[in-house]
Structure formats: C-alpha cells, structure tokens
Amino acid sequence: MNKKQRMEAVFNMQEPDIVPVIPREMAQAIFDMGWSLPDISTQTDMDSDKVAEAFISNIKKYDYDLCFGTYMDHGFGVPTLGGVLNIPEKFGISVSIKVPPIQKREDWAEVKKKLPLDPLKDDRMPDALKALKTVCRELGDECPISPAYYTGICAANILFRDVSDLTLDCVEDPEWVDDICRAATDFSIDWARAQYEAGCNSVFYLGDHFGTELISPKMGERFILPYVAQFVETIEKEFGQKTFMHIHGNMTRPKSYALLEKIVKEAGVAGLHLDENHDAAWIRENVVEKLGVPGALIVHGPDPIASGPLEKIDAIVKETVEIGGPGGAVLMGPSCQVLPSTPGPNFKAWVDATHKYGKYPIGG
Amino acid sequence: MDIEEKLKAIHEAIFEGELMDAKQLTKQLVDEQIDSALILKDGIIPAIRDIGESMEEGDFFMPEVKMSTKVLQEVAEILRPYVISQENLTELKVPPWTGEGDIDDIGTYLKTTIEQGVDLPVQDQMGVLDMIAAGLDTHEFTPCKIQASEADEK
Numbered sequence: 008m009n010k011k012q013r014m015e016a017v018f019n020m021q022e023p024d025i026v027p028v029i030p031r032e033m034a035q036a037i038f039d040m041g042w043s044l045p046d047i048s049t050q051t052d053m054d055s056d057k058v059a060e061a062f063i064s065n066i067k068k069y070d071y072d073l074c075f076g077t078y079m080d081h082g083f084g085v086p087t088l089g090g091v092l093n094i095p096e097k098f099g100i101s102v103s104i105k106v107p108p109i110q111k112r113e114d115w116a117e118v119k120k121k122l123p124l125d126p127l128k129d130d131r132m133p134d135a136l137k138a139l140k141t142v143c144r145e146l147g148d149e150c151p152i153s154p155a156y157y158t159g160i161c162a163a164n165i166l167f168r169d170v171s172d173l174t175l176d177c178v179e180d181p182e183w184v185d186d187i188c189r190a191a192t193d194f195s196i197d198w199a200r201a202q203y204e205a206g207c208n209s210v211f212y213l214g215d216h217f218g219t220e221l222i223s224p225k226m227g228e229r230f231i232l233p234y235v236a237q238f239v240e241t242i243e244k245e246f247g248q249k250t251f252m253h254i255h256g257n258m259t260r261p262k263s264y265a266l267l268e269k270i271v272k273e274a275g276v277a278g279l280h281l282d283e284n285h286d287a288a289w290i291r292e293n294v295v296e297k298l299g300v301p302g303a304l305i306v307h308g309p310d311p312i313a314s315g316p317l318e319k320i321d322a323i324v325k326e327t328v329e330i331g332g333p334g335g336a337v338l339m340g341p342s343c344q345v346l347p348s349t350p351g352p353n354f355k356a357w358v359d360a361t362h363k364y365g366k367y368p369i370g371g
Numbered sequence: 372m373d374i375e376e377k378l379k380a381i382h383e384a385i386f387e388g389e390l391m392d393a394k395q396l397t398k399q400l401v402d403e404q405i406d407s408a409l410i411l412k413d414g415i416i417p418a419i420r421d422i423g424e425s426m427e428e429g430d431f432f433m434p435e436v437k438m439s440t441k442v443l444q445e446v447a448e449i450l451r452p453y454v455i456s457q458e459n460l461t462e463l464k465v466p467p468w469t470g471e472g473d474i475d476d477i478g479t480y481l482k483t484t485i486e487q488g489v490d491l492p493v494q495d496q497m498g499v500l501d502m503i504a505a506g507l508d509t510h511e512f513t514p515c516k517i518q519a520s521e522a523d524e525k
Binding site: 175177178222226257 | 388435
C-alpha cells in the first residue's frame with residue numbers, strides 16, 4: 008500500500024498494511040532544518056521556498072503517512088486585523104499572539120470593518136499557499152496532504168481574542184461570542200477552500216484546543232458543535248472530503264462523551280484525534296467500536312516523544328499499538344502535535360516503532 | 372441573616388460568580404467588625420476549595436473559574452486593608468503554577484495551595500488568595516502552549 012491507500016483503508020474502517028502515523032507537524036519542521044522561526048516568517052511575509060523545503064524534507068526524513076503541506080501557526084490573519092505576533096528567536100517555541108486584534112469587546116466594531124478576511128490577500132497566507140502548492144506538486148501523487156485549521160470558538164480565539172478573556176466572554180456575553188464564532192468560521196471555510204485549491208488531497212484536519220478542557224460540554228454544544236457541523240458539510244459538499252478532528256479535553260466523563268458523540272453523529276466528523284487523557288483501550292472501545300469512526304492512538308508529545316529516551320518511546324509505542332491496533336481503523340498521533348523542540352532521533356523512533364509494531368496482522 | 376449564614380452566602384456567591392452579592396456581604400461583615408480571619412476561614416477559603424474540587428470532577432471549566440476569580444479579586448480588595456499591608460505581600464513566595472502541565476491540574480493546584488495555606492497566619496492566607504486570583508487571571512490556558520513550554524524546560 009502507498010500512503011494514500013493506507014489512509015483510505017483506515018477511513019474505510021479496515022486494517023491497512025501498517026498503522027499510519029500523523030504527526031501534526033508544525034514548527035518542528037522548521038527547527039529540524041536548523042532554522043529559527045524568524046528565518047521563515049516576519050509579521051507580514053513568509054519564505055515560501057524555505058517552508059516548502061522544510062516540509063518536503065521532513066516527511067522524507069521521518070517517513071510518516073499524512074502530512075501538512077505548509078507551515079501553519081496561530082497567527083494567520085492576525086496582523087491584518089490589527090494584532091501583533093510574537094515570532095520567537097528561541098529554539099523550540101511556537102509563534103504566538105502578542106497583541107490580539109480584540110483586546111476589549113468594543114474593539115469588535117473596528118475589527119468587523121476589516122472582514123471578511125480574504126486568505127489570498129492576507130500578508131502571509133499567500134506565501135503559505137505557495138509553499139503548499141510546491142509540496143503538493145512534489146509529494147501529492149502518493150502522499151495524503153491534509154489542509155488544516157480551526158472553527159467556532161477555537162478559530163475565534165486564534166483570530167481575534169485572548170483565550171483567557173474569551174472564556175469569560177462565554178459567560179458574560181454569549182451572544183457576542185456567537186458573533187465572533189460565526190465570523191471566524193467563515194474565514195476558516197475560505198481558508199479551507201484555498202488549501203484544497205492549492206492541491207491538498209486528503210481529509211481536512213480540524214483542530215480544537217477548547218474541547219471540554221477550557222469550556223463545559225454544554226458550552227461546547229453552543230460554541231463548537233454548530234460550527235463544526237457547518238464546516239463538515241461544506242468540506243463534504245465542495246470537495247468530497249471527510250473531516251478528521253483533533254479535540255482536547257477528558258472525554259471519558261459522561262457529559263464530555265455525549266458532546267463527542269454529537270460531534271460525530273450530528274456534526275458528521277469522520278475521525279477523532281483526542282489527547283493524552285485517553286489510552287489505547289479506551290480509543291478502541293469508545294471511538295472505533297462505539298462511535299464507528301477511526302481514532303488516533305496517542306503517545307504523549309512531551310513525554311516520551313520530546314523527552315525520550317529512545318527505548319522508552321519504543322516500549323510505549325509497542326504497548327499502545329498492540330492494545331489499540333488489532334482490527335484496524337486507527338492511526339498513531341501525538342497528544343497534540345510533534346512539539347517544536349522534539350529531537351529528530353526521537354521523532355524517527357516514534358514513527359519507526361509504530362510501523363514496526365503496527366504491521367498487520369499485529370502480533371502475528 | 373446571622374453571621375454564619377452571611378459567611379455561607381459569601382462562600383456561595385464566590386463559587387457561583389455572583390459579584391454584587393459577594394461584595395455586599397463582605398462589606399456588611401467588615402462594617403459589623405467581624406474578624407477578617409473568620410471571613411477568610413469560613414467564607415472565602417471553602418469557596419476556593421469547592422472550585423478546585425469542581426474542576427477536578429469536571430463540573431467547573433475555565434469560564435466558571437474566571438467568573439469566580441473575578442469575584443475573589445474584588446472580595447480580596449475589600450479585605451486587604453484589614454488583613455495585610457502591601458509591604459508584607461511582596462515578601463510572600465509565589466507558589467508554582469501547574470503540576471503536570473495539563474489544564475485539569477488547576478483543580479489540584481487550587482486545592483493543594485489552599486490546603487497548604489490554611490495553617491499559615493491570616494495575613495499569609497490572604498497573600499495566597501491574592502496569588503491564586505492573580506495567577507488564574509493572567510495565565511494562558513492553552514494546552515499546547517503548556518505542553519510546549521514544559522518540553523522546552525526539559
């Protein structure tokens with residue numbers, strides 16, 4: 008099987024040849040080249056040649072199975088809307104938002120005038136798309152390349168408002184939060200279109216770091232669920248692709264699990280990548296068997312993938328794959344992303360161990 | 372309402388994020404010259420402990436904690452002149468933030484910090500509350516960021 012066929016088997020709820028790996032690679036791809044983030048990005052420009060080189064080199068070096076085709080941080084659109092990015096020179100730290108466009112709710116009126124935000128006209132996004140086109144041209148025949156972004160409250164956080172303030176807004180002014188969630192999701196959909204038009208050929212990778220970690224499941228029904236549903240429907244209708252969702256929070260609790268069930272059954276999400284709160288047995292039983300969608304088996308990003316040692320990575324991957332792998336319909340993922348500071352040998356050990364122990368029939 | 376009922380009402384108002392009720396009741400007790408140590412011990416500290424337990428049990432999430440924190444800060448502001456001078460506050464050591472780098476640990480942090488603080492002299496208890504309120508108000512609750520910074524430190 009090539010990597011595309013492997014992913015197709017997983018999303019058809021079958022056993023592929025080996026358990027595929029999705030590292031959700033982001034800034035690690037840049038640091039792995041010996042570059043720091045200011046080498047590839049300013050507030051207003053991105054070096055598309057370097058970004059393409061980093062992402063092509065990364066998948067060739069580590070040989071994982073589903074890649075992102077360009078560098079994406081949490082700052083797209085932010086400077087255009089009046090915010091300021093923090094682009095750290097220090098190794099192993101991601102881009103963050105120094106000044107969000109909406110510091111006070113009253114700022115919304117001014118920010119709203121700058122919407123809708125066209126990804127093709129934003130400062131850095133056309134450069135990111137240029138890199139994506141190069142990666143898709145080079146790797147797209149055999150490798151699944153996923154577009155990625157966020158929706159609802161998570162997109163509103165990244166695009167407009169500090170997370171701490173936004174959680175309080177959910178209680179103090181939920182109607183206003185609805186407004187900014189709608190606007191952020193419109194931007195997400197436009198950015199998804201641009202990525203598919205640039206050559207992405209696989210499932211949409213939808214991230215959500217709010218989940219049931221920062222807001223309650225009840226709030227999730229209001230600020231996450233409807234936007235995910237809108238997004239999934241659009242991606243299916245316009246590009247015939249499924250949506251694979253990464254969501255944070257402990258979903259083993261009954262109310263959280265009920266939200267997860269709605270995300271799959273009502274919003275139509277076709278696969279789940281949860282976080283380190285969920286072991287392989289839980290994923291197999293509660294995602295693959297009960298919800299009937301593929302799930303990512305999790306190895307924690309900070310420990311052991313970033314911290315090592317290699318023997319520990321190997322042992323944990325072996326245990327995880329042997330418990331969760333039989334029966335297929337699973338992938339291997341980190342608890343969030345392969346962290347920017349992850350050493351190359353650790354990254355390689357994680358991917359290689361998954362392919363070694365995840366060869367079907369597992370344990371055979 | 373007797374004193375015991377008022378203290379219970381402060382506890383509930385902080386827990387529920389009811390700013391006006393909490394402020395009004397605290398001012399009433401201060402005006403009645405009720406001992407600040409009693410207000411801390413039977414009104415405020417039990418509320419913070421309940422918030423921690425509710426987070427651990429999955430009943431409280433960040434919006435609820437933020438609401439309660441806002442109330443806690445205002446109540447602390449009313450009590451501060453009766454409990455501690457600004458000079459003494461700066462001498463207190465700031466406790467560490469999270470344990471395992473996960474958002475769920477905030478509940479544990481709140482409970483353990485309070486439990487360690489209750490045996491301290493009353494002015495130090497007030498300092499602990501100040502630090503909790505300040506920490507909860509400024510911390511960036513993004514799991515990926517916490518994980519990333521933890522790994523970076525290693």
